[in-house]
Every structure is written in C-alpha cells, then in structure tokens.
Amino acid sequence: MNKKNLIIGGLVILVLLLAAWLIYTTTVNNSKINDLNNQVSIEKEIQEQEKAEIKDKNDRLTLKNIEYRNNWDKYIKVQDDENYVKIALGGIKNLQVTVNNDSEYSLDEVVINVNYILANGEIYETQNLIIYNIPANSFKIEPAAASKTNPQVNCVRGAKVMLEIISVSAPKFKFCYPYNNGNPKDPFKCNL
Numbered sequence: 001m002n003k004k005n006l007i008i009g010g011l012v013i014l015v016l017l018l019a020a021w022l023i024y025t026t027t028v029n030n031s032k033i034n035d036l037n038n039q040v041s042i043e044k045e046i047q048e049q050e051k052a053e054i055k056d057k058n059d060r061l062t063l064k065n066i067e068y069r070n071n072w073d074k075y076i077k078v079q080d081d082e083n084y085v086k087i088a089l090g091g092i093k094n095l096q097v098t099v100n101n102d103s104e105y106s107l108d109e110v111v112i113n114v115n116y117i118l119a120n121g122e123i124y125e126t127q128n129l130i131i132y133n134i135p136a137n138s139f140k141i142e143p144a145a146a147s148k149t150n151p152q153v154n155c156v157r158g159a160k161v162m163l164e165i166i167s168v169s170a171p172k173f174k175f176c177y178p179y180n181n182g183n184p185k186d187p188f189k190c191n192l
Contacts, residue, residue, distance in 0.1 A: 068103050078098065078112050080096065090157055094143070097141065098140070101137065101138055105136050111166050112129045118157070118159060124158050127156075
C-alpha cells in the first residue's frame with residue numbers, strides 16, 4: 001500500500017504542478033495579450049490622430065487654394081515698365097511687361113492682351129503675350145512683340161498701353177482662369 005500511496009501522492013503533486021503551470025502560463029499569456037491589445041489601441045489612436053492632422057492640414061490647404069483661385073487678381077498682377085520709349089509721331093517702342101505673382105505657387109502660363117491705345121482713346125492694335133513659368137512670390141519680365149501690322153519696325157503705333165490678363169494656368173493649385181466649372185464657390189478650379 002505504501003507504493004500505491006506514493007504513486008497517488010506523486011500523481012497529485014504532478015497534477016498540482018501541472019495546474020500551477022497552467023494557471024501561471026494563462027496569467028502570463030493574458031498579460032501579454034492585454035499588453036498587445038493596449039499597444040494596438042495606442043497605435044490605432046496615433047494613426048487616427050495622424051489622419052486627423054493630415055485631414056486638418058489638407059482642409060487648410062484647400063481653403064488657402066480656394067482663396068487664391070477666387071481672389072486671384074489680388075495675387076497675380078500685370079504691369080508695363082513705364083520706361084518704354086514714346087516716339088514723337090505716336091508710337092511705343094521697347095515695351096516690357098511684368099507679371100507679379102504674389103501667391104505661394106508657380107504659374108505655368110499667363111496670357112496677356114497688350115492693347116496699344118491711340119491718343120483719341122481708340123485701341124489701335126491688340127497683341128497676345130504669353131509669359132511662362134512665373135515663380136511663386138516673384139515676378140517675370142518679358143518684352144512685348146513688334147507690331148503685327150508692320151513687324152519690320154520695332155515699334156507699335158499708340159500713345160499708351162493697357163494690359164489685361166485673359167488667361168492663367170497654375171496646376172499646382174488647380175487654377176484655370178477664365179475656365180468656369182459651374183461651382184459658384186470655386187469657379188476657377190480646374191479638374192486636372
């Protein structure tokens with residue numbers, strides 16, 4: 001009977017050790033699972049916060065771009081250098097045209113009507129001048145073309161000049177003037 005009791009006692013100890021080991025490993029595994037769940041939750045919170053920050057940044061950028069597009073004439077201006085030569089018989093020579101870009105984006109192309117005005121106020125001639133690649137917060141100067149009616153002479157008849165922007169293309173902030181997409185809140189947004 002001693003041997004039997006010894007075997008039973010050994011089995012009881014073995015069962016108790018096995019139960020203790022199961023309780024310990026279950027506790028450790030539950031703790032690890034909780035730690036992993038907490039870590040996943042923290043990572044999800046960080047990702048959600050990063051998404052919210054990106055959305056906020058994109059919303060601010062969108063509002064800024066809408067401001068530039070809807071009020072483009074505050075940021076994009078054209079002017080002549082006022083140092084062109086006025087010829088005594090009524091002509092303008094060596095006209096330089098400047099596009100000022102006070103936006104944070106480069107402009108791909110600005111098309112300008114250069115109107116040569118006679119002393120009586122009539123428009124004598126209109127030329128298109130295209131100026132490409134105007135840097136952000138900068139300006140670019142280009143010479144106006146020679147007369148269409150007399151290209152051999154580097155002079156155009158007229159007493160003064162009137163400049164008018166007729167087209168602007170700036171894909172960096174999806175600006176296409178005079179294109180109108182039909183949206184009254186953002187009419188000059190082009191779908192590039």
